[in-house]
Amino acid sequence: MRSVELEARFPGVTQDDAYARIGDFARYSSLVAAVRRVTVHPAAQPGQLHSDWEVDFRNGVLSWSEADHFDDERRLISFAQTTGDFETFTGQWGVRTDGDxxxxxxxxxxxxxxxxxxxxxxxxxxxxxxxxxxxxxxxLLGTGPVSTDGIRVGT
Known part of the structure; x- marks a missing residue:
């Protein structure tokens, strides 16, 4: 299984504002050309969504559906593919206060x-x-992060 991790710092953006913006998946297609479409479906329980994704990849399109879980207290969004082009696709967004x-x-x-x-x-x-x-x-958060630390890709 392969992994990608990155951390970026955004001065002047509050933890709460960043968390709210990141959780607005429906906006992603207007931000990045590679994201063709994201359709968000509310789930039966608070703090959960289901979302369908289409993203450009090489000469084609990757498609998948995922279950999304929002932990508002910890400012964490976890996701796991439920159907789609990956055999496995899971991950997490996390936001924390950092200086200003x-x-x-x-x-x-x-x-x-x-x-x-x-x-x-x-x-x-x-x-x-x-x-x-x-x-x-x-x-989502401005003109680019001041720094991106801990970027790591690999197995």
Whole structure:
């Protein structure tokens, strides 16, 4: 299974504001060209959503549905694919106060379930995911983070 993790700091953006903006998945397609569509469906229980995603990938489109869980107290959003093009896709957004602003952490693990193509597809997926997340954060929280620390990709 492959993973991508990054943390970015945003001065002047409060933890609560960042958390609310990150949780507005329906806006993502207006922020980054690679995100074609996100359809959000309310779940039966508070703090939960279901969302359907379409994202450009190489010469095609990745599609999946996920269950999203919001922990407002801890400012964490966890997600797990329920159906779609990945064999496994899970992750989490976390927001915390950092000085006069906030720090946003994103982490995801994924597996396409194609071991024979993993050496070709996985590095491209890591790059696309990282670039897409940084683009989303830039669009949601301002003109770009002051710093991005702890960026890590790999197995």
């Amino acid at each position: 602003g906030c720090a946003v952490r994103f982490g995801a693990k994924f597996d396409f379930g194609l071991p024979s193509l993993a050496g070709i597809i996985d590095p491209v997926a890591e790059r696309v995911l990282r670039e897409t997340i940084l683009g989303i954060l830039d669009g």
